[in-house]
Amino acid sequence: MKIDGMLSQTGPWLRGEGPENDIVLSSRIRLARNLTGYPFLCRATDQDRRAIRDAVKEVAKDIFKKNSYYFVDFEELDALDREYLRERQLVSREMVETEGPRAALIDKDEKFCVMINEEDHLRIHAMTSGLEPGKVWKRIDDVDDKLESVLSYAFHEKYGYLTACPTNVGTGLRVSVMLHMPALVISKEIEKVFRSLQKINLAVRGLYGEGSQSHGDFYQISNQVTLGMTEEELIEKVGNIIPEIIRYEREARDYLLDKRHEILQDRCSRAMGLLKTARTIGSVEAMHHLSSLRLGVTLGLLKEPDIATINDLLLNTLPAHLQKHNGNVLDQSERDVARAKYLRGKLGQE
Amino acid sequence: MKCQKCEKSATFHITELTGPAPQEHHLCEEHARQYLNESSDPDDGSLTATLTQGVAKKVSLDKASAELQELDMQTCPFCGMSFYDFRSRGRLGCPNDYDCFAKQLDILILNIHGDTEHVGKSPKRAGGETNRRTLLIKLRRELNEAVRYEEYERASKLRDKIKEIETE
Numbered sequence: 001m002k003i004d005g006m007l008s009q010t011g012p013w014l015r016g017e018g019p020e021n022d023i024v025l026s027s028r029i030r031l032a033r034n035l036t037g038y039p040f041l042c043r044a045t046d047q048d049r050r051a052i053r054d055a056v057k058e059v060a061k062d063i064f065k066k067n068s069y070y071f072v073d074f075e076e077l078d079a080l081d082r083e084y085l086r087e088r089q090l091v092s093r094e095m096v097e098t099e100g101p102r103a104a105l106i107d108k109d110e111k112f113c114v115m116i117n118e119e120d121h122l123r124i125h126a127m128t129s130g131l132e133p134g135k136v137w138k139r140i141d142d143v144d145d146k147l148e149s150v151l152s153y154a155f156h157e158k159y160g161y162l163t164a165c166p167t168n169v170g171t172g173l174r175v176s177v178m179l180h181m182p183a184l185v186i187s188k189e190i191e192k193v194f195r196s197l198q199k200i201n202l203a204v205r206g207l208y209g210e211g212s213q214s215h216g217d218f219y220q221i222s223n224q225v226t227l228g229m230t231e232e233e234l235i236e237k238v239g240n241i242i243p244e245i246i247r248y249e250r251e252a253r254d255y256l257l258d259k260r261h262e263i264l265q266d267r268c269s270r271a272m273g274l275l276k277t278a279r280t281i282g283s284v285e286a287m288h289h290l291s292s293l294r295l296g297v298t299l300g301l302l303k304e305p306d307i308a309t310i311n312d313l314l315l316n317t318l319p320a321h322l323q324k325h326n327g328n329v330l331d332q333s334e335r336d337v338a339r340a341k342y343l344r345g346k347l348g349q350e
Numbered sequence: 351m352k353c354q355k356c357e358k359s360a361t362f363h364i365t366e367l368t369g370p371a372p373q374e375h376h377l378c379e380e381h382a383r384q385y386l387n388e389s390s391d392p393d394d395g396s397l398t399a400t401l402t403q404g405v406a407k408k409v410s411l412d413k414a415s416a417e418l419q420e421l422d423m424q425t426c427p428f429c430g431m432s433f434y435d436f437r438s439r440g441r442l443g444c445p446n447d448y449d450c451f452a453k454q455l456d457i458l459i460l461n462i463h464g465d466t467e468h469v470g471k472s473p474k475r476a477g478g479e480t481n482r483r484t485l486l487i488k489l490r491r492e493l494n495e496a497v498r499y500e501e502y503e504r505a506s507k508l509r510d511k512i513k514e515i516e517t518e
Contacts, residue, residue, distance in 0.1 A: 034445065036445065036483035036484065036486075037483040037484070037486035037487065037515075037516070038444075038486070038487065039428075039429045039443055039444040039487050040429075040441065040442055040443055040444055040445075040447075041441075042439055042441040042442075042443060043429045043430070043431055043443035043444060045494070047494075048490070119441075141471075145474075148473050148474065148475070149474075152475060152483060153473050153475075154445035155472060155473050156445070156448055156449075156468070158466065158467060158468065159448055159459070159466070159468055160468025160470060160472070161468075162445045162448055164441045164442055165440060165441055165442070166442070166455060166458055166459050166462060167462055169448075169459065169463075169468075170463065170468045170470060171468070171470040171471070173470070225462070225463045225464065225465075226463065227459065227462075227463040227465055227466070227467075227468055228463050228464060228465025228466070228467060228468075228469065229465075229469065229470070230469055230470045230471070231470045231471055234470075
């Protein structure tokens with residue numbers, strides 16, 4: 001299977017690099033685009049979907065370097081590989097769960113990905129480690145320009161880029177920043193952050209877990225409005241608020257370090273002890289302790305491992321990644337054993 | 351269809367687009383009024399993307415009921431989608447729907463985005479292409495139909511027309 005090549009690397013958005021990487025996991029931008037001449041997907045026949053998929057496959061040969069990307073046909077992909085791509089955040093849950101002709105064009109360095117026939121004909125997205133939405137925008141704007149030079153996008157003089165759902169019309173742009181905010185969760189201040197963000201029309205949701213429930217204290221902040229502002233203004237709006245949230249999380253961390261040092265140290269040390277010695281561990285429990293580990297390392301309460309290793313553990317202990325590493329399908333209890341083994345191996349205990 | 355909250359018939363069909371999936375409410379006039387009052391609290395901070403709410407703000411609720419029913423019947427000549435279909439699914443059928451349902455969508459878009467004019471980037475390609483190529487949606491639909499009913503002469507003409515637009 002061609003996607004196995006990705007196993008040798010961690011997604012570039014998890015490298016623990018870039019500005020504010022002690023709190024900001026990654027920055028992501030997606031653009032929603034539709035082609036002229038075809039109905040939106042809810043009215044599209046399989047014939048339309050195939051034509052769209054094949055058109056993108058064909059033009060990609062002209063605009064992207066040979067062997068620089070994978071073109072993954074989802075109809076030919078088994079359930080485990082689909083889930084594997086979702087865990088890497090290359091494709092959405094919708095891509096995994098829906099049926100019909102659809103595909104993903106994935107840059108081999110995972111610098112960008114184009115989902116074909118998801119909610120819109122094209123969903124172009126890119127991610128990078130740390131707080132760098134401007135850098136991601138440059139990259140995605142370039143991919144968009146390349147595609148637009150050979151594909152005809154549905155565009156309206158008044159409404160801008162036309163999308164299947166009017167909530168995305170205009171720029172079709174969603175910028176999201178993934179943050180690790182354990183101190184605000186511990187000090188029960190996180191709800192305040194949510195409320196203030198909602199007031200300025202920004203959305204917050206958990207990165208892992210369903211709905212607003214978040215495992216591992218990872219949250220994603222993104223814009224809701226996509227029309228009436230330029231792409232740069234939308235990115236700036238999200239980009240301007242993030243430093244304030246970071247400051248708030250840092251204050252909460254300082255408070256905990258100062259006033260509840262023992263409790264905090266205990267939490268981080270216990271997490272390390274548990275992850276190093278457990279013989280079986282579920283994904284939610286692992287995520288919870290990895291979050292404490294990440295907090296401990298960034299505050300200097302734990303000397304190792306480094307952020308990049310913790311990010312690696314967060315990704316590689318997810319169910320589909322564990323199974324890909326093992327080379328076979330595992331049931332839940334087998335996965336829990338494999339997860340514990342992987343953690344012990346990486347944290348220096350056998 | 352009955353109102354979700356009482357035995358009366360549902361005359362208001364509201365689709366909330368704010369959550370992860372579109373959520374439908376089928377209500378009688380009284381309960382619709384109640385629902386709209388509850389959800390239009392300006393301080394709740396949530397994105398109120400309710401078409402009915404927008405219409406109700408512009409005209410009286412009684413008039414909105416009749417108007418909505420009329421608007422629901424409207425169908426896009428290109429993709430065949432009715433406005434009722436859109437309200438049930440929360441997704442539009444083709445680019446032309448933005449013109450076909452402009453009257454309703456303008457209010458909805460204003461509600462969602464607080465604006466109705468795009469100011470961001472635009473494709474470098476010549477304008478007007480979208481309209482011309484939207485015709486392909488209709489022609490392809492007609493072609494499928496012609497093939498289904500074995501009207502081969504009509505199908506052949508449609509194929510030629512499609513090719514002509516595609517190669518322009």
